[in-house]
Amino acid sequence: xxxxxxxxxxxxxxxxxxxxxxxxxxxxxxxxxxxxxxxxxxxxxxxxxxxxxxxxxxxxxxxxxxxxxxxxxxxxxxxxxxxxxxxxxxxxxxxxxxxxxxxxxxxxxxxxxxxxxxxxxxxxxxxxxxxxxxxxxxxxxxxxxxxxxxxxxxxxxxxxxxxxxxxxxxxxxxxxxxxxxxxxxxxxxxxxxxxxxxxxxxxxxxxxxxxxxxxxxxxxxxxxxxxxxxxxxxxxxxxxxxxxxxxxxxxxxxxxxxxxxxxxxxxxxxxxxxxxxxxxxxxxxxxxxxxxxxxxxxxxxxxxxxxxxxxxxxxxxxxxxxxxxxxxxxxxxxxxxxxxxxxxxxxxxxxxxxxxxx
Numbered sequence: 288x289x290x291x292x293x294x295x296x297x298x299x300x301x302x303x304x305x306x307x308x309x310x311x312x313x314x315x316x317x318x319x320x321x322x323x324x325x326x327x328x329x330x331x332x333x334x335x336x337x338x339x340x341x342x343x344x345x346x347x348x349x350x351x352x353x354x355x356x357x358x359x360x361x362x363x364x365x366x367x368x369x370x371x372x373x374x375x376x377x378x379x380x381x382x383x384x385x386x387x388x389x390x391x392x393x394x395x396x397x398x399x400x401x402x403x404x405x406x407x408x409x410x411x412x413x414x415x416x417x418x419x420x421x422x423x424x425x426x427x428x429x430x431x432x433x434x435x436x437x438x439x440x441x442x443x444x445x446x447x448x449x450x451x452x453x454x455x456x457x458x459x460x461x462x463x464x465x466x467x468x469x470x471x472x473x474x475x476x477x478x479x480x481x482x483x484x485x486x487x488x489x490x491x492x493x494x495x496x497x498x499x500x501x502x503x504x505x506x507x508x509x510x511x512x513x514x515x516x517x518x519x520x521x522x523x524x525x526x527x528x529x530x531x532x533x534x535x536x537x538x539x540x541x542x543x544x545x546x547x548x549x550x551x552x553x554x555x556x557x558x559x560x561x562x563x564x565x566x567x568x569x570x571x572x573x574x575x576x577x578x579x580x581x582x583x584x585x586x587x588x589x590x591x592x593x594x595x596x597x598x599x600x601x602x603x604x605x606x607x608x609x610x611x612x613x614x615x616x617x618x619x620x621x622x623x624x625x626x627x628x629x630x631x632x633x634x635x636x637x638x639x640x641x642x643x644x645x
Contacts, residue, residue: 290320292381293640296397297389298331298349300484301532302554306411309455309633310640311339315477322381324374326393326465337533347373349393365449370396371403378404385644387407388428390421398424409643413452413553414579414587415467416441430643432636434553434637435586443469450639451630452557457538459562466543469536470528472507477614480509480544484552491548491569492516494601503527508539551580551595556587561630565594565620567613580595591623 293314297303307323314321320343325331327346336344348370378386386401386408387635388394407429412421415435425431431438431447439447452469467474478503492512495502502508502574503526509530512518517529533540540549547559551570559566568587570580587593594616596609613620631639 292319292320292322292383294324294378294381294383294386294397295389296324296394297391298325298329298393300418301330301334302413302484302552303389303391303394304331304334304635305455305554306413306453307387308334308339309351309453310387311636312340313633313637315341317641319384322377322383324377324393324397324444329391329393331391331393334534345377347377347393347396348503353411366644367399371399374400375403378406382406385639387411388421388424389413390418390424393558395420395423395594398427401407401547402427407644409454409640410441412438414438415582416579418579432639437586448639450636452553452561453633453636454561454630456559456632458558459538461538461540461562463539463542466536466539466541469539470509470543472509472526472528472543474507474543476505476507476526477545478507478509478611479546479548480511480540480541481548482511482550482555483513484550484555488513488569489516490598490601491550492518494606496521498606499524499527502610505607506610509544537555546610546617548610551584553583553589556583556593557630560587560592560624560627563621563624565613565617566592567596567609569595569596569598569601590627592620592627593641594620 289636295307296309311321322343323335324345324347326349335342348366378400383406385404388408388410390400398408410421410424410428410431412431412433415437425442431442432450434452436449438550439449474476481495495510507526511533512529514531517531521527542563549555549565549568551568568584570584584595588595594613
């Protein structure tokens with residue numbers, strides 16, 4: 288008997304992929320054949336195409352959607368059109384029961400193709416306000432799930448539900464001793480994990496390394512600096528360890544850490560919230576984004592579960608002072624975190640997705 292098929296899509300950043308990664312084992316356990324539609328060269332191909340041999344990966348053309356003037360704005364719509372045709376061909380062949388989209392540019396042609404092939408689509412929006420890709424896709428979806436209650440005012444009424452964040456179960460399985468072994472740290476000083484996102488952050492990397500001698504007098508530092516951003520001159524620095532990007536070992540590194548400094552992507556900060564990790568959020572600046580991370584960070588700050596430092600402050604303000612302030616308010620942050628629990632297990636999320644089938 289032929290197994291039922293589910294198609295997942297989403298890409299551009301690790302945040303658009305990590306939720307899908309959490310759902311894959313659940314779909315497989317339920318007897319589904321899992322396919323993923325992504326771009327030819329995005330991080331989703333690296334994480335899914337190379338990291339999940341049990342999933343069939345399909346690459347399509349995907350044009351970037353820009354809010355600013357660029358000559359590529361004239362050529363990329365043709366790429367989207369080609370992507371729609373490619374996705375339509377894939378969907379007609381596979382005949383999936385449902386498509387689950389986490390957003391990102393590559394999801395747009397998939398969702399348009401789903402409309403043409405009459406395949407039901409479920410979208411998951413992680414940020415307070417929908418991104419441009421999801422804004423385009425919303426009218427063509429059967430249902431939208433949101434992480435934040437506030438997002439419901441920006442999505443179609445009647446086919447939208449706030450479910451909270453989807454948390455990978457392995458996040459709770461980290462072992463501090465193993466994290467210290469991987470990093471080579473002692474844990475004798477407070478340990479900070481500094482995460483600049485899947486692409487890394489040149490501004491954050493520069494700020495950390497500029498103050499590193501001072502920081503290491505008080506703290507030990509795990510620095511996730513992004514692909515190609517390792518500073519070889521800092522290798523073997525006592526109390527400091529750097530990684531380009533960590534996937535499987537991340538729960539252990541988080542368990543070894545007492546505090547976190549992070550960008551303000553929704554998936555990352557909800558994972559930190561779920562394990563009660565006091566955090567300093569440094570959102571992408573408005574000049575480098577649509578401002579979604581600033582909204583996420585502001586909301587978490589208003590709830591008393593995170594400290595916030597604007598990216599523009601990094602150049603002239605002391606990162607060390609912010610970290611010291613975070614340690615001083617540790618108990619208050621943890622107490623507030625314990626009173627918040629708006630999350631879904633991957634198992635529950637899969638149930639909700641499948642409930643939206645025809």
